[in-house]
Amino acid sequence: MLDMVMEMITGADPYTLAAVGASLIVAVGIYYLVFILGPAETKGKSAVELGGGSLAREQVADNYKAYADFFKKPKEIENAKQVPKLVDTFYNLVTDIYEWGWGQSFHFSPAITGKSHREETRLHEEHVADLLHIKPKDKVLDAGCGVGGPMRAIAAHSGANVVGITINDYQVARARSHNKKAGLDNLCEVICGDFLNMPFTDNSFDGAYSIEATCHAPQLRDVYAEIYRVLKPGKLYVTYEWVTTPLYRADNSEHVEIIHGIEHGDALPGLRSYSQVVDIAKDVGFEVLEEKDLALPPALPWWKRLKMGRIAYYRNHVVIALLSFLGVAPQGVVDVHEMLFKTAEHLSRGGETGIFTPMHLLVCRKPEIEQ
Numbered sequence: 562m563l564d565m566v567m568e569m570i571t572g573a574d575p576y577t578l579a580a581v582g583a584s585l586i587v588a589v590g591i592y593y594l595v596f597i598l599g600p601a602e603t604k605g606k607s608a609v610e611l612g613g614g615s616l617a618r619e620q621v622a623d624n625y626k627a628y629a630d631f632f633k634k635p636k637e638i639e640n641a642k643q644v645p646k647l648v649d650t651f652y653n654l655v656t657d658i659y660e661w662g663w664g665q666s667f668h669f670s671p672a673i674t675g676k677s678h679r680e681e682t683r684l685h686e687e688h689v690a691d692l693l694h695i696k697p698k699d700k701v702l703d704a705g706c707g708v709g710g711p712m713r714a715i716a717a718h719s720g721a722n723v724v725g726i727t728i729n730d731y732q733v734a735r736a737r738s739h740n741k742k743a744g745l746d747n748l749c750e751v752i753c754g755d756f757l758n759m760p761f762t763d764n765s766f767d768g769a770y771s772i773e774a775t776c777h778a779p780q781l782r783d784v785y786a787e788i789y790r791v792l793k794p795g796k797l798y799v800t801y802e803w804v805t806t807p808l809y810r811a812d813n814s815e816h817v818e819i820i821h822g823i824e825h826g827d828a829l830p831g832l833r834s835y836s837q838v839v840d841i842a843k844d845v846g847f848e849v850l851e852e853k854d855l856a857l858p859p860a861l862p863w864w865k866r867l868k869m870g871r872i873a874y875y876r877n878h879v880v881i882a883l884l885s886f887l888g889v890a891p892q893g894v895v896d897v898h899e900m901l902f903k904t905a906e907h908l909s910r911g912g913e914t915g916i917f918t919p920m921h922l923l924v925c926r927k928p929e930i931e932q
């Protein structure tokens with residue numbers, strides 16, 4: 562075999578040799594970009610597998626257009642009833658890219674010196690379990706569970722049974738497969754449904770949490786009321802909320818532009834302020850035991866990783882554009898990636914200016930005796 566190759570090489574004219582050499586270099590370069598260098602953090606997804614979730618590949622471009630048009634003016638969304646459907650579309654479009662470029666937990670965490678992104682994420686998730694005081698055999702709700710990164714950490718840390726709900730059926734399939742691989746499918750269950758109208762009986766959970774998910778609700782009151790309904794009296798609900806902080810000024814055009822950019826790139830029907838979320842929690846009947854922006858010092862910037870990743874995102878963009886050009890990735894994925902690229906910029910600016918936080922903590926209790 563080797564003899565044959567040597568003969569081909571020594572017998573070939575210099576032009577053929579140069580062409581073969583150049584093709585080899587390009588092929589090795591593409592392989593290196595896509596498979597070796599890969600994304601910022603590869604977690605069970607490779608670039609060649611990027612798709613549109615439950616959408617057929619030819620539907621991706623049109624769905625992106627429908628999404629982008631709908632969330633153009635988030636604060637003026639006329640038909641709030643359509644929001645969950647468009648949020649579902651959003652997660653069909655972004656779930657693969659999130660897993661590929663971020664990991665299995667779709668949220669931010671305070672940076673911690675000397676800790677990896679994975680460790681910071683796990684600690685931020687275990688904090689929820691600790692605040693809930695949950696124990697083995699408890700039944701806990703994860704409202705807006707994504708592909709289940711937090712549920713696995715919380716189940717493993719506490720031994721409790723976690724039931725997750727997400728509007729997106731592609732995420733259900735991903736979460737179930739990850740649960741099985743992690744050997745946690747005995748503790749973690751995932752269903753597809755709307756957290757504004759959950760298929761669970763009243764007073765049936767020993768605890769509930771939501772991590773960076775209720776911001777997708779057109780009316781926060783509706784999701785809080787549902788969580789209140791399914792919680793047993795005396796039990797706790799912990800949430801990490803996306804909100805504007807006291808530093809946000811509605812008459813500052815830069816602030817307005819940043820918040821609008823965050824809403825548009827993250828399927829949000831209008832961000833709420835930190836004080837609104839507390840008022841709404843109290844309004845639906847919760848006692849608010851603790852309220853705190855976990856992003857404030859001494860916590861280190863949650864947006865650090867987002868900002869530091871910029872070079873990797875350029876590289877990801879090249880990889881996605883190439884795969885789309887070759888017909889491997891569906892049409893429209895490049896636009897989705899570009900939208901995420903822009904939202905990363907808006908999120909970082911929201912963090913740097915201090916006008917936005919993705920981790921406004923609320924610890925709420927459903928009273929033993931309802932008022």
Ligand SMILES: C=C(CC[C@@H](C)[C@H]1CC[C@H]2C3=CC[C@H]4[C@H](C)[C@@H](O)CC[C@]4(C)[C@H]3CC[C@]12C)C(C)C
Nearest residue numbers: 658659662663667668669773827874877901902905
């Ligand atoms: C809570 C929500 C999602 C929070 C984050 C998990 C995601 C918000 C923005 C996302 C990303 C932005 C840039 C992408 C980058 C261009 C790409 O190359 C790799 C993936 C990103 C880093 C992506 C990863 C997930 C986010 C950080 C919302 C939606 C309420």
Ligand SMILES: C[S@@+](CC[C@H](N)C(=O)[O-])C[C@H]1O[C@@H](n2cnc3c(N)ncnc32)[C@H](O)[C@@H]1O
Nearest residue numbers: 666667668705706707727728755756772774777
């Ligand atoms: C940013 S992801 C966070 C996922 C998960 N909490 C995590 O931290 O990895 C938001 C999640 O909320 C879910 N979600 C949004 N609106 C929903 C709705 N109306 N009903 C159920 N889930 C919803 C999305 O499907 C997604 O899983």
